[in-house]
Amino acid sequence: MRNHVMPIVQRSSLAEALSEKVADSASVGGFIGVLAIEIFRIREINNTFGYRAGDNILDQTVGRLTALLRDGDQLYRTGGAEFVLITATLKNPAITTLAATKAQNLLQEPFQLDGQSIRVSSFIGIAASNDGAPTGEMLMQRADMALSRAKTTNTAFVVYEADRDNDAADAVFIENELKQGIENDELLLVFQPKVNLMGAVVNGVEALARWHSPQRGPIFPSRFVPVAENSHLVMPFTVWTLNTALRSLRELHGQQVDLSMAINLSANIFHNSDIVDLIHHAIKLWESDPRAVVIEITESTMMINPQNSMRTLQSLCDLGLRISIDDFGTGYSSLSYLRKLPVNELKIDRGFVQDMVINKDDETIVRTVIDMAHNFGLTVTAEGVENEETLQRLTALGCDSAQGFHIAKPMPADELASWLAESRWKGVEK
DSSP states (O other): OOOOOOOBOOHHHHHHHHHHHHHHHHHTTOBOEEEEEEEETHHHHHHHHOHHHHHHHHHHHHHHHHTTOOTTOEEEEOSSSEEEEEOOOBSOTHHHHHHHHHHHHHHTSOEEETTEEEOOEEEEEEEEGGGTOOSHHHHHHHHHHHHHHHHHTTOSEEEOOHHHHHHHHHHHHHHHHHHHHHHTTOEEEEEEEEEETTTTEEEEEEEEEEEEETTTEEEOHHHHHHHHHTSTTHHHHHHHHHHHHHHHHHHHHHTTOOOEEEEEOOHHHHTSTTHHHHHHHHHHHTTOOGGGEEEEEEHHHHHHSHHHHHHHHHHHHHTTOEEEEEEETSSOOOHHHHHHSOOOEEEEOHHHHTTTTTOHHHHHHHHHHHHHHHHTTOEEEEOOOOSHHHHHHHHHTTOOEEOSTTTOOOBOHHHHHHHHHHSSSOSBOO
């Protein structure tokens, strides 16, 4: 049986029709609400189960959203997995959030796909014409801004707020420029050394992305990396990062600099069904020694889907890679769960490390993590080491490794060799 997914409506045509509804509602003292809805990771479903499966999910989505419609409400499909729900004339603005709540409740229920139950993520952005949006186009833009913030903050639905959503509008521009930046090779990787505290030698580097935009100049990673990770750019950004890092690793090894290379994976790519194959292909392409490659994921990333995380981590370990849990202490993983994970290293979040010499609670947390990790046979790296006193205290507590500005700032690969020769650390760990 063929699926019959709702046809896509051009946004320009929808905006024109919406402008008329806004004007009609204003004439009777009411307003129009717009819900911009996106079913997330539909491409992954297509890649895993085939396009028929994706269409099936979209058909079921249409059915569920249609069930919400009141008299006068309208539902449109504006993109591959994007929908717009337009409310009839409203008197009470709370109706829009009520509609979003009901929509999320329906969309969070498992979808049935050839006898399997599949859960998908969805995000909703809400805007209303009483917020000073005189045209349909402006109203849709505001709903899209709210949707962008919902995705960036991993929030089920977000209501447009003028001050906060200026950032969302900026994120849209950054996303468009970043796409060109990746294609035009404007990004670069820098590498922050990690040192073995017991042997006083360098034992690895962490690859970190930097971007100098021709339009905006330098853009902080805290600004562009979340945009990349929470948009359709997550795959090309990850592919670029993997290939650039492994190419640099090969060049370092060719210069007899025998370091490990740590590469960060975001939640949105770690839970992609293709991630293991993607990493395997990159390792083969650059003829990398898997034992020299460290995959870093955050504790919270693991807890999004613990069972899937366990399978993915095991597959990466089977390739010979090492696994590091980044920002440890900020998530909600239990000790019993941690004990089962095929990981090699815990990285203590910088928030606990930076003030540990003046905050006894932070020092207690750091000591506890070190002792617990060692009991599980794991090594520990402390991030955010900013002074000598912290470095010495970590050494006394038995921490295995450390990184931070006190040791070295992130640097381009061509500066790393000279830094190794001139630094206080005794070369590279053998």
